Amino acid sequence: MFTLPSPISKITSQLFAGTGLEVFVKRDELIHPIVSGNxxxxxxxxxxxxxxxxxxxxxxxxxxxxxxxxxxxxxxxxxxxxxxxxxxxxxxxxxxxxxxxxxxxxxxxxxxxxxxxxxxxxxxxxxxxxxxxxxxxxxxxxxxxxCDQVALTGVAEILSEQQNDFDYILCPVGSATTLAGLIKASDNKQTIVGIAALKQADYLRQRVMELVGPSIKDKNWQLLTEFHAGGFGKVPEQILQLVVDVYQQHGIILDPIYTSKMWLGFNQLITQNYFRAGSKVLLLHTGGLQGWRGLLQQNKVTSDYLSKIGLPQAN
Ligand SMILES: Cc1ncc(COP(=O)(O)O)c(C=O)c1O
The missing domain is CATH 3.40.50.1100 (Rossmann fold)
Known part of the structure; x- marks a missing residue:
């Protein structure tokens, strides 16, 4: 009933064609229909x-x-x-x-x-x-x-369940537990990049340091706080369009609160030439698709929109 190890999809896009980057998505949203992702x-x-x-x-x-x-x-x-x-x-x-x-x-x-x-x-x-x-x-x-030490052990398995030769690993950040678990499990050649889904997330750096403990001094990591697109739970047109684009280009359904903001950050980092040429980048899909139902209930999206992103029966 659980799909483990979760698959990894390689994606291609005009956005990074010619950069030598290889980009992959760890499809944790496919682990289970309810207990999915992180x-x-x-x-x-x-x-x-x-x-x-x-x-x-x-x-x-x-x-x-x-x-x-x-x-x-x-x-x-x-x-x-x-x-x-x-x-x-x-x-x-x-x-x-x-x-x-x-x-x-x-x-x-x-x-x-x-x-x-x-x-x-x-x-x-x-x-x-x-x-x-x-x-x-x-x-x-x-x-x-x-958000607890116990959770970090499970998060570490995201990296250990297949060959882990990624130079950059991106994940969305809420409580920062997933980010901390990835940092703890990473090696010193890797860079872990957390993308905050909430505004004013700077305080989470301290939490990451506490969760990871002393080994943090040997780790390469960043928490980026400028890709929240208006704040936690805010789903502006820019995000709605991005989710449609990702579904149309890659057949991957993003959630409205976390993974869509990570993808926004990823796109912007590409345009800023953030990644070293020739690197392997892994985007972690942390699930959360049930979140669309809340937006439908609050009339922030329509069922037509959900059909466009591959969720015709979301209600
Ligand atoms: C779908 C999804 N992605 C990402 C996150 C953020 O993870 P974390 O709280 O470990 O930072 C959450 C919240 O837990 C979530 O529900």
Missing amino acids: KWRKLKYFFTGDLPQHIVSFGGAYSNHIHALSFVAANHQIPLSLYIRGEQTWLDRPERLSSTIADCLHNKAQLHFVDRASYRRKDDADFKKELLQAYPEQTLLIPEGG
Whole structure:
């Protein structure tokens, strides 16, 4: 049921024809229809070995993390409590429920809607201690986006499951866990380039350093923060057009929040001659295609548009 190792597609384009660059896409979006992309990579080792009696985690109403986690927890029959940034009113007005939340309910997750100020405390030690007191002793707390050392082991497998002779590896960045895992697993001839999906992402450099630890001093990496196209969750015309172009040229469906911004960054880096001539570049497709449903629900895209990018049944 899981497609592993995920395939790697070589792509060609007018954009880099004649540069000597070889460009590949690691197709982690094909790993599984629900637990796709970096969700599988980050969650895998939370579900290996002794399993917890209960899991607590966090996310927004359209979060790929809670969507995948609720599916995996249900499959292992582990009760899951999710703290969702947002309003309780959603539960009272089911027609406004995001499809992501509806799937979490279907997977029997217990939902707790918290206001934004309380949600911001989710990583405070006091808050976590208080929270865990309400649950059985064997409760596992998985931070938002799976941002934890455990996740790095799964992310490292992205590079080890096939010959890894890439000079540059690009990935999108939200919590920076995937970027940190790739950096940790990289060798000193490689450069890992994270492309932030959110505005004001500079603070994530510190997080990357903490997650990777002392070996970071031997690594080549960059976090680029100028390709967010207006900010997290913003999907301007430029991004919508780029997703159509990528689908038409390469048959690859990008997600609206993360991989489309990475591709935007990649295109711009090409025009800036960022990559050494003759290098091998790997773009990591981190999945997230369920995110299109949220945009459809919010009328930010039409079903016609989704058909154009290869997702005719996205709703
Ligand atoms: C589809 C997708 N791609 C990329 C990311 C960013 O990954 P990370 O949070 O590890 O930086 C996320 C969020 O976790 C995601 O859902």
